[in-house]
Amino acid sequence: MKLSELINENLVEVPLQAADKWQALATIARVPVRAGSYPESMVATVEQALVVRERSMTTGMEHGIAIPHAAIDGIDDLVAVLGLNATGIPFETLDGEPARIVIGLIIPRSKKLAHIKTLAEIAKLLSKAEVRERLLACHTAAMAVEALAELQGAPR
DSSP states (O other): OOHHHHOOGGGEESSOOOSSHHHHHHHHHHHHHHTTSSOGGGHHHHHHHHHHHHHHSOOBOSTTEEOOEEEETTOSSOEEEEEEEEEEEOOOOTTSOOEEEEEEEEEEGGGTGGGHHHHHHHHHHHTSHHHHHHHHTOOSHHHHHHHHHHHHTOOO
16 A cells, blocks of 8 residues: 555645654544544554554654554554654664654554555655655645655645
């Protein structure tokens, strides 16, 4: 599944304000509530699952990218959150650079294997410098959604 098919304006946080990766994970857990993706009562469960996953191994990659993810009971569909922060958030990335593009994935536990491919596709998309540059030039959620649609050839 393409990132452009998962993201709408309510699932974009621009700028993602966080002093560290733990605050970023808390925000990622909260954003889907405003989008109606899951109820407020799920936030603590989602945040805890993201934290447990992050403590097992960093989801901070290279080139200013982090893709925190966790499998959760109680949701039916994959939820993605896009957070952008041009200056970056300390995230213990593989290359030591701050994360400037954070894609949070909240995955239904029952569909975990099906979404490994989605995770790989997102990582491949963000490996392209032009994609990262285009996203980081976005100052609003609408700009980010439009950029993703154009970059991935998705209908708007």
